[in-house]
Amino acid sequence: MSDFYFSGDLFSDLDRVQRQMSSLFGTAPSSIRSSRADAFPRLNIGSTDDSIQVVAFAPGVDPATLDVTVDKGTLTISGERRAEASAEGSRTYAKERFTGAFRRVIELPRTADADKVEARYENGLLTITVGKREASKPRAIAIQ
Template sequence: MSDVLFNTSLFDEFDRLQRQMSSVFGGLPTSIRASRFSAFPQINLGSTDDSVEIVAFAPGIDPAKIEVTVDKGLLTISGERAGVESPSEGRAYAQERFAGSFRRAIELPRDADPDKVKARYVNGCLAISVGKRETSRPRTIAIQ
């Protein structure tokens, strides 16, 4: 075995390494619940024979402040979510509700028809249906 001398204790070295790593990856959440890695609003995306179905979970947003656009095969959901006022006394030590402007872009499949888009906002969910082109729908070929 070799004798290794440290000027400081091993735990001090780990603390120093942790501080350095924190400065490199600064701003990362310290817990899963505080994570901001996912985009807002969260979405579910699916497809039927006739349409592409998108559900964006956006509670607490005025539907008049949401904009849905389709351009060059990209569906964009944008808007702004108002913040919630903090208690008049004391300081907040955790904030998990997102507030501010947002923008979410979703690439549509090639068979989506940008002229057949419908959107509705119900109970905090923005449901968007994008129809498919007639040529892309499944069809049965008669054999002669």
Template sequence: MSDLYFGTDLFSELDRVQRQMSSLFGGYPSSLRSSRSGTFPPINVGTTDESIEIVAFAPGLDPAKLDVTVDKGLLSIAGERTAEQSQLPEGARQYARERFTGTFRRVIELPQQADPNNVRARYVDGCLLITVGKREASKPRAITVQ
């Protein structure tokens, strides 16, 4: 007979242990994929043959107040989201708030093939779209066999 008892739901127990381990190590992510949830703005990073594509989901921001910089292989997105007027009726008290307000800064390490001199950023429908071109030497090319 085994001395181990896991209850009826092993996966919920593993999830609980994972959350405890995450809180134990202080929430220091080792990569973009391991960053904690709730980080603002949430981002997606992808690549094409020509560029690295970054989408930061940041609705309600003034594009003029966004700061996008590239320095030493790091792309930095900084800005501020101000608190909007409350939509609650007169005399009501707010007891929960899920929308982030305040200053933020996200830093993304770019791959070596990124060209820091070829970066474009635009804000469309609440999304900051950043395109970082790739260096010519890193782009795929066809070789003719003779």
């Protein structure tokens, strides 16, 4: 007997089949580039000569529930997005917005300096700046 069956709701069936295929072929992420499609919050990661910059898109999250830690070369962002109260007597028939606890772990490059970390939350964006070690920064060499 096959594990695949169709209920009549095409979109939920396609979503379920995609999850089953992912579990069959093992989609364990090996880096930020291959993280789960439903990971929250979404991240942009970049760098400058002086720092590594992580931007987490976390609209609707109370900044008081956010926790940012750096330990042993990893940056961890965790928190919780609470469900909004629905109108009295209403019933939900579709829910596309993630609610609940979340946690993202990012491996930092060796050039990161764990003592130089700043975090700021504004307009739904959590911006984390991790400084780079002085020895890893580019420097000009004088030619004699």
